[in-house]
Amino acid sequence: MDFLEGIPWGIIAPIFIIQLLLLIIALIDLSKISDTNGPKWVWALVIIFFSIFGPITYFIIGRKQG
């Protein structure tokens, strides 16, 4: 795994920070919202396990706008 050492993490870190932010925002929203399209726990898994696209799909189709 020596190729990992050559990576300038300072440059790449923002990508992970943004993914993490989106994940946290989506989870906060999921915990506050009263109802979603489909079961809530499925959305929690989608948000956690599909980086970047999970939170986006949740925001676009998961929220039940009431």
Added chain:
Amino acid sequence: MKNLIVLFQKEWRENTRNFKILWIPLVFIFFGLSEPLTSYYLPQILEAVGNLPEDAVFSLPEFTAAQVIMATMGQYQFFGMLVLVLGFAGTISRERKNGTGTLIYVRPISYLSYFLSKWKVIGTIALVSVWLGLLTTWYYTELLFGKVDTADFFAFAGTYSVWILFVVTIVVAMSAWLPTGAAATVSLLLVLLVQIVDSLLGAYWTISPWKLAIYATQWLTGSPDATNFWWSIVVTLIAIVGLVVFGVWMSKRNASKTKI
């Protein structure tokens, strides 16, 4: 005027509560970051995941700074448009469906301020997101690939902003006209499909709002043909005004369809 301020605040509050004000800029910044990074580290990424044979020698294209910024815009032209259209297609139609509309329409508001309050808030969110994303791309491109002229970049981002405003106006106007699902479909057809048609058959005409993105990229490598460019801008601005008028008229006409 007071109407407009109150409605603007209402709209702003709604978009804060459903987090659109946070996640939409983050998505654009994400693509602005990932595009230059993946282009730059493509050889390493292939080496790490590609399982290439030891003696495989192949030359990857050397990206220029301008190409990387164009690639980011390419992402915006698909994923960005998808996010904007699907994120905002319900903006007026949903209010008719869930009854918020009833609470608003019984008050003495002008439909112009009603429509404009939505258009302004969504336009602001979209433009701020796109600019944050493009500035990120610009920064990373300069860091990893080389210089992009400041004037060129602003000409590019400015032109692209007009296109974004056009897309936002389409989405809000369609939402005033149709129910959410249909509004999203028609907007996507207008934004994505017409764009493909325009790029396939578009050799026959040079002035169209759907050509703005291409003209925007031409600022990075040179400059677009001045007449075509300015006429396209004029036509787009006229189309935006036309869509606003259409949207105001439709939100008035559809006001009676609101559920009580």
